[in-house]
Amino acid sequence: MERLTKAAALVLALLMAAFLAYIFAGSTPPGVKRPKLSLAATAGNAKVKFASYKDCRKCHPQIYKEWERSWHRMAWTDPWVQLSWGCYRDQECRACHLPRPLMEDGKKPRLVARSEDEDKESGINCLTCHYSPQGILAPRGLTVNMQDGCYPIYYEDIATDAQCWECHPNQYDDWRLSSFFKEGKGCKACHMDEVERPIVPDGPVRKTRVHFWKGAHTYTFIKTGYDFSVELGDDGVKVRVANTKSGHLFPAERHNRALWVEVTFYDEKGKQAGEMAKWIIREGSNQPRNMKLMEIKPDSAVERVFPYPTASGSVKVMLKFDYFYSNEDQYTRVLEDPPPYRFSGKKPAGKKE
Numbered sequence: 001m002e003r004l005t006k007a008a009a010l011v012l013a014l015l016m017a018a019f020l021a022y023i024f025a026g027s028t029p030p031g032v033k034r035p036k037l038s039l040a041a042t043a044g045n046a047k048v049k050f051a052s053y054k055d056c057r058k059c060h061p062q063i064y065k066e067w068e069r070s071w072h073r074m075a076w077t078d079p080w081v082q083l084s085w086g087c088y089r090d091q092e093c094r095a096c097h098l099p100r101p102l103m104e105d106g107k108k109p110r111l112v113a114r115s116e117d118e119d120k121e122s123g124i125n126c127l128t129c130h131y132s133p134q135g136i137l138a139p140r141g142l143t144v145n146m147q148d149g150c151y152p153i154y155y156e157d158i159a160t161d162a163q164c165w166e167c168h169p170n171q172y173d174d175w176r177l178s179s180f181f182k183e184g185k186g187c188k189a190c191h192m193d194e195v196e197r198p199i200v201p202d203g204p205v206r207k208t209r210v211h212f213w214k215g216a217h218t219y220t221f222i223k224t225g226y227d228f229s230v231e232l233g234d235d236g237v238k239v240r241v242a243n244t245k246s247g248h249l250f251p252a253e254r255h256n257r258a259l260w261v262e263v264t265f266y267d268e269k270g271k272q273a274g275e276m277a278k279w280i281i282r283e284g285s286n287q288p289r290n291m292k293l294m295e296i297k298p299d300s301a302v303e304r305v306f307p308y309p310t311a312s313g314s315v316k317v318m319l320k321f322d323y324f325y326s327n328e329d330q331y332t333r334v335l336e337d338p339p340p341y342r343f344s345g346k347k348p349a350g351k352k353e
């Protein structure tokens with residue numbers, strides 16, 4: 001018995017090692033051809049010595065302010081992350097939640113954990129995405145007088161969405177199967193709003209992007225991700241949730257989110273008819289038993305019909321979204337709460353004509 005447990009532990013350790021090797025190997029996202037960093041634009045200028053993300057604030061105050069409020073900045077201080085990392089080897093978690101600059105070696109992006117002593121309040125910071133020993137990695141390669149600036153060099157992974165793949169491989173892979181990929185609408189198009197403004201206080205107006213990555217922590221943004229409809233059919237109330245507007249699975253995250261529908265019928269006197277029905281579309285995967293992973297795939301929908309318990313009355317339908325961290329730790333946001341729908345002259349379930 002003990003030997004069996006040891007064998008299982010060994011297999012698990014090997015699987016874990018393979019997984020980590022995959023994560024930390026600095027591989028390439030599907031569909032991306034990774035050219036070498038172009039140094040042409042900055043030949044001889046590679047004397048960028050940025051010790052800290054704080055150095056960027058002076059010249060890019062607006063972007064800095066946006067990033068400060070973002071969940072990338074909070075990726076390590078986030079109370080939910082702090083609560084959950086204790087039960088793992090923190091090294092693993094820090095590679096994404098408290099990383100060293102991805103391109104620190106100037107060759108290939110890699111996820112390497114930084115120590116908790118180094119700017120832990122900044123989680124994923126400017127250097128994580130923009131630093132390389134050759135120069136600041138940039139989406140365009142602007143040609144203003146860089147002697148006073150930061151010697152940016154064009155870097156394809158920043159210009160495209162390839163950089164997001166390093167830490168978000170799930171969403172990236174799912175997005176590649178969605179219609180948004182075919183339309184050329186990527187992560188940034190939905191998650192970093194486009195604005196026209198100067199990048200530096202007295203600089204020229206440019207088309208640029210807000211450094212706040214709206215996601216599941218932003219209620220109004222979740223609501224842009226799906227279509228919800230309720231239809232009073234002959235046999236029952238048809239509830240439908242369609243994932244036509246988010247670029248990946250809905251919910252996008254695979255562990256800590258749950259999605260469900262509550263349906264309650266009332267008779268004509270307003271008294272509840274039957275039990276409230278709870279349709280779990282996606283359950284928090286932390287739940288050990290009865291695990292259901294049923295995120296809605298891009299460009300598809302789920303629907304269910306709830307039979308009428310009475311011939312006439314009303315029905316209340318709600319769509320709810322949980323941040324599900326453990327059985328004790330979960331909080332709910334109501335996404336849809338339309339007024340009750342009235343119905344009459346229906347055929348109640350189980351009753352003969």
Ligand code: HEC
Pocket residue numbers: 023078080081084085086088089092093094095096097166167168171252253254256323
């Ligand atoms: C491959 C990169 C990666 C690694 C490694 C990683 N995470 Fe994450 N984590 C993410 C991303 C990306 C998110 C954002 C949600 C999503 O897409 O999954 C996230 C979200 C979370 C959240 C939810 C935060 C919130 O506010 O809802 C928690 C908690 C968390 N991670 C804990 C951990 C712990 C603990 C570990 C170590 C065992 C870990 N993570 C390792 C990338 C990673």
Ligand code: HEC
Pocket residue numbers: 050052053055056057058059060126127130131136137138139140141142143144148149150152153198199200203204206
């Ligand atoms: C001394 C001022 C200064 C500092 C400090 C500075 N920058 Fe810049 N940065 C500039 C100027 C000037 C531009 C060009 C703006 C323009 O042309 O509109 C620029 C442009 C950029 C660009 C866009 C270039 C492109 O081609 O798309 C990026 C990215 C960038 N900076 C990142 C950073 C980061 C990250 C830091 C901190 C490590 C930083 N900068 C620190 C002055 C500075």
Ligand code: HEC
Pocket residue numbers: 161164165168171172173175180185186187188189190191215216217221222224225226245246247248249250251252253257
């Ligand atoms: C067409 C718009 C669209 C595109 C394209 C898109 N997303 Fe999203 N994304 C959303 C919406 C809406 C949500 C909020 C609903 C949800 O959480 O599923 C979201 C949620 C997320 C979340 C938050 C998950 C959580 O629960 O914390 C992450 C991370 C994310 N997207 C990453 C990406 C990445 C990476 C890409 C590119 C590969 C991408 N998204 C492409 C619309 C989009």
Ligand code: HEC
Pocket residue numbers: 053056057060063064065067068072124125126127128129130139140158159163188199206207208209211
């Ligand atoms: C999670 C990665 C990430 C982090 C963290 C990040 N950036 Fe960026 N940054 C990007 C991406 C991606 C773009 C390209 C946007 C685009 O395509 O217009 C960008 C663009 C820029 C630009 C050029 C604006 C433009 O549109 O030409 C500047 C300047 C910049 N970032 C500065 C910063 C500063 C300063 C910080 C820290 C306060 C920071 N970034 C943090 C990913 C990041």
Ligand code: HEC
Pocket residue numbers: 071072074075076078081095096097099124128129161163164165166167168187188191192213214215216217218
């Ligand atoms: C170094 C790893 C890393 C990179 C690179 C990265 N992310 Fe993230 N991202 C994370 C982690 C970790 C979180 C979870 C933070 C938390 O909730 O505490 C996250 C959270 C998010 C969220 C969720 C915000 C919310 O409200 O829950 C979105 C959206 C997102 N990232 C989009 C992007 C996009 C788009 C890119 C590419 C431009 C990108 N990320 C690049 C690690 C990364």
